[in-house]
Amino acid sequence: MLKCSDMKKTIGGRRILDSANLTVEAGKLSLLIGPSGSGKSTLLRALALLDLPDSGTISFDGRDYKFPLSDKQAPPKPWPGITAVFQQLFLWPHLTLRQNITLPITLRYREERTEQLNEFIEMFSMKDFIDRYPNEASLGQRQRVALVRAFMLKPEFILLDEITSSLDVEQTAIILSYLQKLKQAGIGILAITHLLHFAEEAADVIYFMDQGTIVEHGDPSILLQPKNERLQKFLSVVKQAS
Amino acid sequence: MTPLDILIKYQHALSEGLIVTFRLALIIWTVGIVCGSLVGALSSRWPLAVGFPARTVSFILSGVPVLVFLFWLHYPLQGMLGVVIDPFFTAAATLSIINVFAVSDIIRTVLNEFPQQYLVAAKVCGIEPLQAMLYIQLPIVLRQAIPSVLTLQVNMLQGTLFASLISVGEVFRVAQQINSQIYRPVEIYTALGLLFLCICLPMNGIALWLKSRYTRDFSER
Numbered sequence: 127m128l129k130c131s132d133m134k135k136t137i138g139g140r141r142i143l144d145s146a147n148l149t150v151e152a153g154k155l156s157l158l159i160g161p162s163g164s165g166k167s168t169l170l171r172a173l174a175l176l177d178l179p180d181s182g183t184i185s186f187d188g189r190d191y192k193f194p195l196s197d198k199q200a201p202p203k204p205w206p207g208i209t210a211v212f213q214q215l216f217l218w219p220h221l222t223l224r225q226n227i228t229l230p231i232t233l234r235y236r237e238e239r240t241e242q243l244n245e246f247i248e249m250f251s252m253k254d255f256i257d258r259y260p261n262e263a264s265l266g267q268r269q270r271v272a273l274v275r276a277f278m279l280k281p282e283f284i285l286l287d288e289i290t291s292s293l294d295v296e297q298t299a300i301i302l303s304y305l306q307k308l309k310q311a312g313i314g315i316l317a318i319t320h321l322l323h324f325a326e327e328a329a330d331v332i333y334f335m336d337q338g339t340i341v342e343h344g345d346p347s348i349l350l351q352p353k354n355e356r357l358q359k360f361l362s363v364v365k366q367a368s
Numbered sequence: 369m370t371p372l373d374i375l376i377k378y379q380h381a382l383s384e385g386l387i388v389t390f391r392l393a394l395i396i397w398t399v400g401i402v403c404g405s406l407v408g409a410l411s412s413r414w415p416l417a418v419g420f421p422a423r424t425v426s427f428i429l430s431g432v433p434v435l436v437f438l439f440w441l442h443y444p445l446q447g448m449l450g451v452v453i454d455p456f457f458t459a460a461a462t463l464s465i466i467n468v469f470a471v472s473d474i475i476r477t478v479l480n481e482f483p484q485q486y487l488v489a490a491k492v493c494g495i496e497p498l499q500a501m502l503y504i505q506l507p508i509v510l511r512q513a514i515p516s517v518l519t520l521q522v523n524m525l526q527g528t529l530f531a532s533l534i535s536v537g538e539v540f541r542v543a544q545q546i547n548s549q550i551y552r553p554v555e556i557y558t559a560l561g562l563l564f565l566c567i568c569l570p571m572n573g574i575a576l577w578l579k580s581r582y583t584r585d586f587s588e589r
Contacts, residue, residue, distance in 0.1 A: 174492060176488060176491065176492070205491055205492050205493065205494045206492065206493055206494035208492075209492045209493065209494075210492045212485075212488075212489075214485065215489075216483075216485045216486055216488065216489035217489070218486055218489070218490075218504050218508075219486075219508065220504075220507050220508050220511060229493075229495075229503060230490075230493035230494060230495055233495050233496075233499045233503065234493070234494045234495065275493065276492075276493075279493060279494060
């Protein structure tokens with residue numbers, strides 16, 4: 127279980143996370159929704175232990191990390207047990223897309239995992255562009271590569287920040303169905319998304335975040351019968367827009 | 369007498385001059401690239417403690433003509449200190465100092481512009497910091513820096529000609545001595561120009577090739 131409790135973070139005098147609580151359970155798909163600027167990406171980066179929170183607790187692998195860490199405490203390094211795919215992707219530009227996927231595995235595990243890679247190449251239709259460089263591929267193609275790079279690491283928890291934003295309907299469906307497979311394999315997934323129909327259909331738990339805090343959470347039925355006024359407002363705005 | 373005749377007739381003297389030129393260039397290149405890379409890396413790591421003084425020296429040096437700096441180190445400084453240093457080493461020191469700060473400027477800029485998010489991506493993939501530096505940061509930084517550093521080294525090689533003005537027997541001084549004997553300035557300096565073209569053009573070519581081969585446009589669509 128990956129859990130954060132009472133997490134707070136202030137950046138440039140502005141409170142970005144304000145007592146945020148969230149749990150990602152193994153084998154479950156948790157979705158994080160909320161308006162832009164509500165602190166979703168900051169929460170995700172904190173959960174991935176990339177930007178440490180000012181205060182609060184993160185629990186992972188049976189251990190509690192209480193922030194701020196004491197001087198004697200080494201910062202936790204849970205990667206790639208916890209891994210993340212960001213909206214901006216950050217593929218290494220001097221390597222081909224194939225090398226982007228294989229480099230972490232080669233360095234970390236001294237393995238090739240060629241068979242598994244070939245399966246992904248087939249599954250995500252990447253054959254035509256896998257040997258190109260990142261700047262020679264479209265955003266949708268790069269998104270698929272960034273996802274496969276994370277999947278190949280066989281993490282325990284995977285945190286995804288708007289990873290389907292530039293994919294077409296077909297590719298989105300393939301990735302979402304693969305997320306179900308990961309779920310069945312016991313991997314805990316937390317994804318930030320704006321795809322409310324996907325949230326209704328596929329999520330086990332939905333967290334609604336606003337102004338740095340989790341305002342409401344529960345099973346997908348909260349999208350049909352929201353209790354919180356801010357979630358009601360958010361859903362009505364999204365429905366109007368779509 | 370054609371420039372080619374001069375190159376053939378005075379090949380022995382010119383070769384000796386070229387050897388001095390290359391010895392000088394080798395010192396300037398080695399000191400400049402090694403120390404400049406180190407100063408650049410340290411400047412990027414500690415912008416206040418190392419970066420600020422390095423940038424200040426570099427800024428001051430950029431406002432002083434090479435010749436003035438060379439003459440100042442050769443005459444007044446040695447006079448003040450009461451020492452006499454071989455002009456070859458004075459020239460080597462002068463041009464090495466200039467090269468160190470020019471290389472450090474290039475390295476610091478490339479390192480400062482390196483997108484840290486590439487290292488964050490490496491981190492979440494479980495790549496250790498040292499591996500990330502070796503396999504991700506270093507190749508990208510080198511690809512960005514090498515063409516500029518190479519072009520700078522060609523300029524430094526050409527800068528060794530200034531050493532002739534403090535009596536270093538490098539190739540330009542040899543050419544001047546030949547001219548004082550036979551007074552054929554057009555042929556002699558044309559021959560010298562051809563000699564430098566033969567040396568510098570391939571180096572510039574390599575820099576251009578490296579630039580087109582490795583400094584690809586990284587910007588994404």
